[in-house]
Amino acid sequence: xxxxxRLIAVVVLACxxxxxxxxxxxxxxxxxxxxxxxxxxxVTRYGDQIDTFITRSLGEHEAAARxxxxxxxxxxxxxxxxxxAAQVVGNPENVREVKAVFQVEGRIGSFRPRILVPTISDxxxxxxxxxxxxxxxxxxxxxx
Amino acid sequence: xxxxxxxxxxxxxxxxxxALTAGAAFSSxxxxxxxxxxxxxxVGEVLIGDTAVIVLRTAAAGYLPVERAEIVAGRLRxxxxxxxxxxxxxxxxxxxxxxxxxxxxxxxxxxxxxxxxHGAGTAALAQVWRGNIIRAIAPEEAPAAEPxxxxxxxxxxxxxxxxxxxxxxxxxxxxxxxLGAAQIAGPTGQxxxxxxxxxxxxxxxxxxxxxxxxxxxxxxxxxxxxxQGVSVWATGDIGLVGF
Numbered sequence: 491x492x493x494x495x496r497l498i499a500v501v502v503l504a505c506x507x508x509x510x511x512x513x514x515x516x517x518x519x520x521x522x523x524x525x526x527x528x529x530x531x532x533v534t535r536y537g538d539q540i541d542t543f544i545t546r547s548l549g550e551h552e553a554a555a556r557x558x559x560x561x562x563x564x565x566x567x568x569x570x571x572x573x574x575a576a577q578v579v580g581n582p583e584n585v586r587e588v589k590a591v592f593q594v595e596g597r598i599g600s601f602r603p604r605i606l607v608p609t610i611s612d613x614x615x616x617x618x619x620x621x622x623x624x625x626x627x628x629x630x631x632x633x634x
Numbered sequence: 635x636x637x638x639x640x641x642x643x644x645x646x647x648x649x650x651x652x653a654l655t656a657g658a659a660f661s662s663x664x665x666x667x668x669x670x671x672x673x674x675x676x677v678g679e680v681l682i683g684d685t686a687v688i689v690l691r692t693a694a695a696g697y698l699p700v701e702r703a704e705i706v707a708g709r710l711r712x713x714x715x716x717x718x719x720x721x722x723x724x725x726x727x728x729x730x731x732x733x734x735x736x737x738x739x740x741x742x743x744x745x746x747x748x749x750x751x752h753g754a755g756t757a758a759l760a761q762v763w764r765g766n767i768i769r770a771i772a773p774e775e776a777p778a779a780e781p782x783x784x785x786x787x788x789x790x791x792x793x794x795x796x797x798x799x800x801x802x803x804x805x806x807x808x809x810x811x812x813l814g815a816a817q818i819a820g821p822t823g824q825x826x827x828x829x830x831x832x833x834x835x836x837x838x839x840x841x842x843x844x845x846x847x848x849x850x851x852x853x854x855x856x857x858x859x860x861x862q863g864v865s866v867w868a869t870g871d872i873g874l875v876g877f
Contacts, residue, residue, distance in 0.1 A: 532841065540838050542675060544846055547836050549692040549747030552730055553848050553858035555865075556750045575842075579865060603817075603870040625819065625865020628846040630838070 529563055532632050533575050537561035544577050544628050555627050558582035564591045564606070564629070567618065574631050578608045580624035591626060592618040665714060667707035669700035678703025680710065680742075687766035688742060691751035706742045710767075713739050720768045731756035734763050746860070797825040803869065804853060806834045814871035818849050820864035827851045827861045 589612040678699035680688040713736040744759040816831040836844040
């Protein structure tokens with residue numbers, strides 16, 4: 491193989507690698523965009539129905555929580571993206587104010603805690619302020 | 635004299651007819667049930683005349699709200715055919731809530747789930763139903779007018795709580811399977827009762843999977859003794875080593 495042939499092979503290989511990286515990057519970004527927008531849409535579209543569904547299902551086991559309930563998105567503090575939804579429960583006036591549940595993930599050795607903080611904010615800014623009188627009663631993973 | 639004697643049976647018959655008509659005012663024909671839409675949900679209503687006296691929002695024991703309303707209407711009808719007075723309509727605590735009785739007949743139970751769906755306590759909801767029935771059969775003896783449903787009552791429960799602790803999360807589907815741990819929080823007395831968090835997995839159509847967390851006072855697969863006022867703050871699991 492001559493010098494010219496080697497040069498052509500290197501250029502072709504470089505082009506293929508570049509196209510491959512670009513495709514992977516764009517697929518990741520697109521996937522994230524779809525997921526973030528999709529979960530927001532799913533919560534808006536199905537939130538009330540999921541809320542009723544959970545309450546009724548637990549009601550059949552006589553295990554429904556007393557108090558007001560609502561389904562809101564879960565916002566990952568680490569990733570800054572919507573990663574699912576949560577049903578929150580508590581005093582009606584406080585539940586009404588909740589806009590999201592912030593999730594903070596950690597690791598202590600092999601133990602992986604996941605802290606769930608209902609907040610009145612829908613953006614990750616500084617330390618999340620816990621909404622008073624509200625807790626989490628269910629977590630929803632969307633199949634998108 | 636003869637005319638008076640002839641008139642007496644007629645007067646007696648008229649009096650009897652009037653009494654029967656008054657009694658029939660609360661006849662079985664006046665009791666009915668129906669499905670209805672309230673707040674975007676299908677509910678079951680039990681009616682006396684045109685008035686909804688009991689509204690059922692939740693399914694129970696495999697019966698939809700409207701099916702429960704049919705059962706309750708049947709019980710109420712049977713009680714009315716046997717005859718009762720307002721003093722016979724009572725509320726008493728039963729396992730899982732408060733029940734409305736007519737004499738020794740149970741008419742309907744205000745369960746925790748039903749009361750929760752109304753935003754009320756079980757006793758308050760049952761009392762509302764009692765008042766509605768009395769008002770329908772004897773308006774002069776009824777308490778002040780109330781809607782068919784209990785108004786949302788302020789809850790004393792402090793969901794954020796002052797006490798916290800970690801308890802195991804166990805699966806309701808697979809006996810003996812522990813899924814990790816949950817940090818729960820709430821009033822001290824309530825938190826002390828919690829022995830674990832039951833995880834119930836539910837599929838919502840093809841849209842998503844729900845993991846419901848229920849703080850319970852006994853670790854049992856057959857009965858969920860939910861501890862009210864306690865909620866989950868955090869969950870945790872042990873990371874497995876990958877190969």
